[in-house]
Amino acid sequence: MTTVSINDNVVEVRKLNQYLGAFVVAFLGEITASLGGFALGISLGWNSKASVVLKNYLDATATEIGLIGGILNGGICVGAMSMPFVASRVSRTKIMFWTMPVLLAAWFLMISQRRQKVMLLLVGRFVCGICGGASCVLTPIYVAEIASKETRGRLLAFFQLLLNCGVMYAFYVAHAIDEVKTVWRYSAICGFACLSIAPAILLPESPLHYLSRDDELSAEKSLRWYRGNTYDVQHEISETKRLVLAARSTKIGLKLLKNRRVLRSIATCFGVVVGQHVCGVNMMIFYALTLFDTSGSGELTGSEQTLIVAAVQILVSLSVAFLVDLLGRRILLTLSSLLMGLFLILLGWFFSLRDADPENDDVYSWMSPTWIILFFASFNLGLGPISWSLLGDTLPEQLKTPVVSAAVALGWLISLMATLTFDEMIVSIGGTKVMWLSAAICWLIALFSAIVAKDNTGKSLTEIQRDFRIDPVDDRALEGT
Template sequence: MSGRYILREENSRTILRLPSDNSESSKGPQYLAAALATIGAFVAGTFMSWTSPALPLLQANNSVPYITSEEGSWIGSLLNLGAFIGAIPAGILADHIGRRTTLCGLAVPFFISWLMIAFCSSALELYVGRIVGGMAVGAVSVVAPMYISELADSKVRGALGTFFQLQITVGILFGYLVGMVGDHRVLAFILSVLPVVYFVSFIWMPESPVYLLSKDKLNEAKRSLQWFRGSKYDIEDEMVRMVESSGDSQKRKGGLGELLSNPVTRKAFTIALGLMTFQQLSGINAVIFYTGQIFDLAGSSIPSTTACIIIGVVQVIATYVSTLLVDRAGRRILLLISDSVMALCLGVLGAYFHLLNNNYDTSDVSWVPIVSVATFIVVFSLGFGPIPWIMLGELFPANVKGIASAVAAAFSWILSFAVTKAFQNMTSSLGEDITFWVFTGICVIGTIFVFVMVPETKGKDLNKIQEELSGKPSNVELKMVESDDGLKTEKIIFHLPD
């Protein structure tokens, strides 16, 4: 027995009743699209790790160009500044021309950047190349999580959302490994192939159904959603909810004004900025970028290049584990565990350097910095690494998602730039122990922020998330009912104002 029914019910104007066979949507197309979309994140990861093998080569006496230590510091940091510049227009562009089109277009600045780096003859050319690459890095950090959150079934949205951070970590590790070629120009030429692979593979993917609905392209949105869910899956009930959510967001004019004036989106924006703040101020980039230096200061016998590769492998494995946990354990619990354990690791690392700086014998505990850094990287990769980017795509309705994601990502990148530049000055003026204790205090505050402010979004659609943020019931309710003959149906109830 099948069919669709329009019923009347007290407290509701209309009930749309749809048959359901409880069939699961196909996950393969969703995983494929998420994997291909985040090749851009893989490329971004190679930009992040490029300085580790390249700067020592550029600072060699016979290098052309020859780079001083101060110039090298700027070459490393300008990527983050470029990402800040590229993030804001990316969200706006994605709202105008589409998520897929924007992501495909980012292959161009990625490719141009690597060619500029490969053919550079001065520090200035390297500066420009890094800024151009950074702009693409910032843009992909906005649009890729947005695209994934809009195509994903709520049951796997968290796992797919971790693909962004996972691909970054794999790209970082790949950059470390390819850097062993020992020539900065050959390294840049090898890495320039990746944007081409990204464009050729991803261009075949469908556009986000949410974006298509925002442009009133209903038939195209249906085809897109059907492709992502599989040809045998009945998309009608999901499409009804998606259309209703899109209609609500289109009634309100998007933009920064709507983002800040609407109490619900303002709360979501506060949560997003808070998560990005505590992600960056945890000191993660300082720990990663200066891993070799931390090990050297602690008297470790592990060469800095080997240490970087070890940390890269640890980060990839931990981020992969996060893909398995995030839709089982939930976002909140992983964030709470992540930040609290990071605080512990940084506190222990600060105590170790306090003993070392005060001439205590630390030979019996020389393993402490290695274990602390490795544990820090693991718990960051399980929680505060991927989850802020996941929630950036989950918290906002379509009409403000572009600008909200762009501002939050830009804010994250400028903080990353500041922390990376300030870390060496902090250790010089405050000492390593005080520096790590400052980051410890920030992680403690971040844990409190998550506990008080951050909702659980696991397995919830946009309507439910917006309902929880507002504290008001949604005007759409989904109920599963079973008749006497065992037929299960889903009822989508629209609660309309009188």
């Protein structure tokens, strides 16, 4: 419990249920395409081991392996773009829950009697992607709506934390069972984790969702569930009503899109989310085992290297959940991107040393794992978790769902293109230049974040809406006149 002052009255705010809500939604992730993060992380991490097995033992072609890896991204795009139409008709928590049986069915396809058939793997991965796309859109918006302004920054960072936990789960299962000739047992254990989405059925919808449907009684019940009985429910209900009225008073149109504050918020979401995908992190996760086996991992095996990277990601993303309120999003985004670029340059330098003299591979064997681990740590210091956080509270209420859907879809579409062309880039220009090109992209992201990104830490959704100054009607509504 913590205390806050509202209208000169000190009340207690229950934080536990806010954290529970954020964690449950995140665990829903992979099941609703990873209704939050955990399941999505499993789907991302699964491909690392599976691609090696498919190549070495199941005679899959390079094209088939690329499609199996990349089709998850395509499914995420479809799932994300469908959310503005689905979420307007169905409760978000119900969508989260009912993705669980869909995900279980998708994983069943991947472990059925014809489990070695590439087509079944493609269908299963695509369906997992659709659920993941729904999670990427719904989770940040939902968490932003249930969180108080004091906890929102931390809660929104949990999506990346749970995603990293899912990646760790997939990497650990791959390491523990050491399945080298089939993928059905590995897939079955990964698919079983989708049951973690079940607690989503316990979550109430957000107060804002209920009030947008003129259901004040349910909104009050939801707020008491998240804040506790001693909290001034009526004050926040009143504030949320003003937010709903403000959103209704201005329709999406040319005037709204000409607002420079709105344009800045849209540019921030698209720029940071796209940056998250063009930096190459997802591509490295998809093919982590192959990357570590070919780039070198010192005294460690490639499988052991994946576990270290996954553990580092979890630790750093957990720390960010508490650093974000201290340092702010803009600083973390900029610092994260700068460090990512630095370690990619050092990794490219190592590749150039190895190409010049193969003996350097033994002399500097510590370099590759070190720079890769620090690269992933830097990503989770800011660009990873904060890109999801921005989706939850950066946009005006009128545009939130469609813009978030478009940004998520575009980001994963770019990730798909990068995944399918990565091998060709390595062959055509070499590993060193690919790393340095990625480093340049990271530094552009840092510059963009430093100039454009805005920090909404400590502001309520109502205050953020007011800052857009969309229309005089909105200001009057927000002031309650």
